[in-house]
Amino acid sequence: MARKAKVICLIGTNGTGKSTLAVQLMERQKRGLMILPTFDDWAMKFDESKCATKFDFAFVGIRHHIAEGKSEELFDSIYRNFRDGVLVCDDPVVYINKNLDDHPIKNILARRRQIKCDVVFVAHSFFRIPPIFFEYITDYVIYNTTNATKRKNELGQHYEAIERIINNVSKKAKKDPHYCESYQTGL
Structure with a gap:
């Protein structure tokens, strides 16, 4: 049986270590594609992939792509x-609109095991995660962030446990800004 592909959500304010952890996850797998909203430090560190043809995906290591305009074609x-x-x-949330009924990201999320692809979402707060993503998330890594009240419905049975983690992380982040805790949804 194939391994279970994960959908991991890394949540925290700027400078907490989310992107660094995302890069470590890609390095462990020895292959990763980082979709960025703008050109940043990570874009300078990794070569670009045009993500247009199958040849653009024939790489080992880590590549980046800056999502511009509508993202349906890209995904x-x-x-x-x-x-x-x-x-x-x-x-x-910058490049994937909130109406995902026909967006190809849903195919990636639903068929991640078959395409052998782990998906990692990096966000500053729970509110910055498109609502449909919550039904696929297998793991949360929570750094210092705001509360999850605006996503209480989407978090469902996980809401109270996640709020406790947010409160605990908030206290510990005063001494260590990179402190985080993880939570598995059981999916």
Whole structure:
């Protein structure tokens, strides 16, 4: 039986270590694609992938792509061509609109095991995660962030446990800004 592909959500304010952990996850898998909303330090560190043809996905290591405009075409190409790696979506609410009924990211999330792709969402707060993502998240890594009240319905049975973690992390982050705790949803 194939390993269980994960959907991991890294949540925390700026400078807590979310992106660093995302890169470590890609390095462990030896293959990763980081989707970025803008050109930043990570874009300078890793080569770019155009993400247009299957040849753009024929790489080992880590690549980045800056999502510009509508992302449906980009994620359709990723769904058709990216295998055996970690897909990191940094601040996805910037380039994935809230209406995901026909968005190809749903195919990636639903078929992640078959395409052998772990998906990592990096966000500053729970509110910055598109609502539909919550039904697929297997793991949360929570750094210092705001409360999850605005996503109480989406978190469902996990809400109270996550709020406790947020409160605990908030206290410990005063001494260690990189402190985090994880939570598994059981999916």
